[in-house]
Amino acid sequence: MFKNSSAPRFGRVKFAIGMEGPAPFIDPGTATFTYPFNTTYGINVAGRIGAGSVTNKYERSTYSTEVNATNANLYVGSVYLYSQIIGGSTNSMAYGGDTDNAGAGKLATGDSYTYSTNTRAAATNSLANTRYYGAGGGNTTIGYIVGGCIIVGSTNVSLLTEKITLATQAVAVGPSLPTGQNNLRAGGNDAYLYVVGYTTANSKSIRRIAYSANTISTLAAVMTTAFAAASTCRVNGSGTHLYCLAGNDQVTGNSATCQKLSLSTETCASTTNLTAAKNDGYAQGTSTKIYAVAGYGSSYTTAAYGYTTATDTSAAVTGMNAIDKNVFAAGT
Amino acid sequence: MNTAIDIINDKRKELEQAFCSVNAGRTDYQIENFVIGTHDTASRQYQQCVIELQTKTYSIRRQIIEQRKMIKKFDAETDVDEKELLGISLEEMQLSLDSEVREWNTLYNIFQQMPKFTQQEFQDAEAEYWQLRLARQAQEDIMAHGRISVGNLDAMWQAKHIDNPAVAFIQQHEKKELTQ
Numbered sequence: 001m002f003k004n005s006s007a008p009r010f011g012r013v014k015f016a017i018g019m020e021g022p023a024p025f026i027d028p029g030t031a032t033f034t035y036p037f038n039t040t041y042g043i044n045v046a047g048r049i050g051a052g053s054v055t056n057k058y059e060r061s062t063y064s065t066e067v068n069a070t071n072a073n074l075y076v077g078s079v080y081l082y083s084q085i086i087g088g089s090t091n092s093m094a095y096g097g098d099t100d101n102a103g104a105g106k107l108a109t110g111d112s113y114t115y116s117t118n119t120r121a122a123a124t125n126s127l128a129n130t131r132y133y134g135a136g137g138g139n140t141t142i143g144y145i146v147g148g149c150i151i152v153g154s155t156n157v158s159l160l161t162e163k164i165t166l167a168t169q170a171v172a173v174g175p176s177l178p179t180g181q182n183n184l185r186a187g188g189n190d191a192y193l194y195v196v197g198y199t200t201a202n203s204k205s206i207r208r209i210a211y212s213a214n215t216i217s218t219l220a221a222v223m224t225t226a227f228a229a230a231s232t233c234r235v236n237g238s239g240t241h242l243y244c245l246a247g248n249d250q251v252t253g254n255s256a257t258c259q260k261l262s263l264s265t266e267t268c269a270s271t272t273n274l275t276a277a278k279n280d281g282y283a284q285g286t287s288t289k290i291y292a293v294a295g296y297g298s299s300y301t302t303a304a305y306g307y308t309t310a311t312d313t314s315a316a317v318t319g320m321n322a323i324d325k326n327v328f329a330a331g332t
Numbered sequence: 333m334n335t336a337i338d339i340i341n342d343k344r345k346e347l348e349q350a351f352c353s354v355n356a357g358r359t360d361y362q363i364e365n366f367v368i369g370t371h372d373t374a375s376r377q378y379q380q381c382v383i384e385l386q387t388k389t390y391s392i393r394r395q396i397i398e399q400r401k402m403i404k405k406f407d408a409e410t411d412v413d414e415k416e417l418l419g420i421s422l423e424e425m426q427l428s429l430d431s432e433v434r435e436w437n438t439l440y441n442i443f444q445q446m447p448k449f450t451q452q453e454f455q456d457a458e459a460e461y462w463q464l465r466l467a468r469q470a471q472e473d474i475m476a477h478g479r480i481s482v483g484n485l486d487a488m489w490q491a492k493h494i495d496n497p498a499v500a501f502i503q504q505h506e507k508k509e510l511t512q
Contacts (some may be wrong), residue, residue: 040483064469064483065462227497253469256428257356273356273431275384276391313358313366316383 033189033239035287037087037332038115039063042284044322045094047329050080054099057233059323062287066319077122078109082132086143087332088166090115093123094330095145098132103149106130121321124169127162137193138185141166142211144174146195147181157182159272163214175216177207185233187242189263194242196233202226202250224259224270225249229279231295236309237287245292245307248279254297275314276304282331293331294322357431360438368442373463375449375457381442388436395429462491
């Protein structure tokens, strides 16, 4: 089958051959973390295709085959670029965004996507504030839309958060951030949502929202590198770490630097770089791999890199590349 | 008594060597086993290696130009503090570039040892690749969770590696009912 079959092969080929026979039974043990995302499909919504052009398309990627595709004739109702998304296992909610590039068309409306039927519908309730450039995140039952710009112009930073109950789509006021933030990212476990990103400058601070108490606090620990618009910020499948991959450090510009926050000790450590430097992409992922897709590298890019959390290794995954160069899209 | 910054400046040379020897790029082991070796067939391993080399090649070329531009800016800068800040950025840029070049060398060494595939040969090897990959993923699902995930079942059905799992389940269930 293969040309020059005597030539050395690497890793997997040897491993695959050795995997014949029945699989041993392994007790899954007691899980303390419920992965809050859909593990079959990833979606990304809207974004900006090149300079000035806004799209409202949905794209859907299939994790088992690592292939992304335009979701035929599925267009988001009213959420546009810089929108904020909450990932769920059965449905995802995208809120807010902007219909132009400067905040003049900012929105409060939401869109709900259902994985099993591959359909979308307008969210029952809108946010209390129109906003874009914020972040979304949560656990399997509760999501928060955090910070962003609520006034026209990207320099305005909001400290307001809004809490969404996924089962009822009810929107309530959440705790305020200590300072306004935009260009931020959020991810968390069953109990807490961690928020990182820009304040009045790039910040190393890590904020923590407790779902049960609906309160916010600042961690004693800080990030190893200050980032804005991280390419990806997402918890791994076992719920042990929050990975913050690449972003803009405003020193050397786009950076490939990656770091991970241990959620048990709440300490941050550097980890292996992303394949290439970029920011403002969107995140997708399974329980074993986090994808940092699209965004801005040296220019708008569709490139997807898969970050395997078991080995902290990044590799290009071309099948997961965005269909459009949709920087500022929301993905989950 | 030295201030912290004096101590840091004093130890800079010693640390710079350490910065060069340990950087945040992927190790050769990671590249070989977890980047290239992640794939089940030689054709896909070859493709992964070429894509990684392509990404690194363009990234290095861009960084060299960025570095050249920053050197020009550094030379023209008259403000002492701004010049020092540019100098630090240049040092960081060089570390990043060194890391990328080291990865490029590792990838190129692997590339040289690999069997090469034409586009047609690559396409012809795809059926076997997906057969091996989806079977492995299903096996990993069973080992980790006790059952095959929806995504992998769906993909195996789409690739015609298995019959429609729902139909198979119903047929099995009906057979069981009839024999009771």
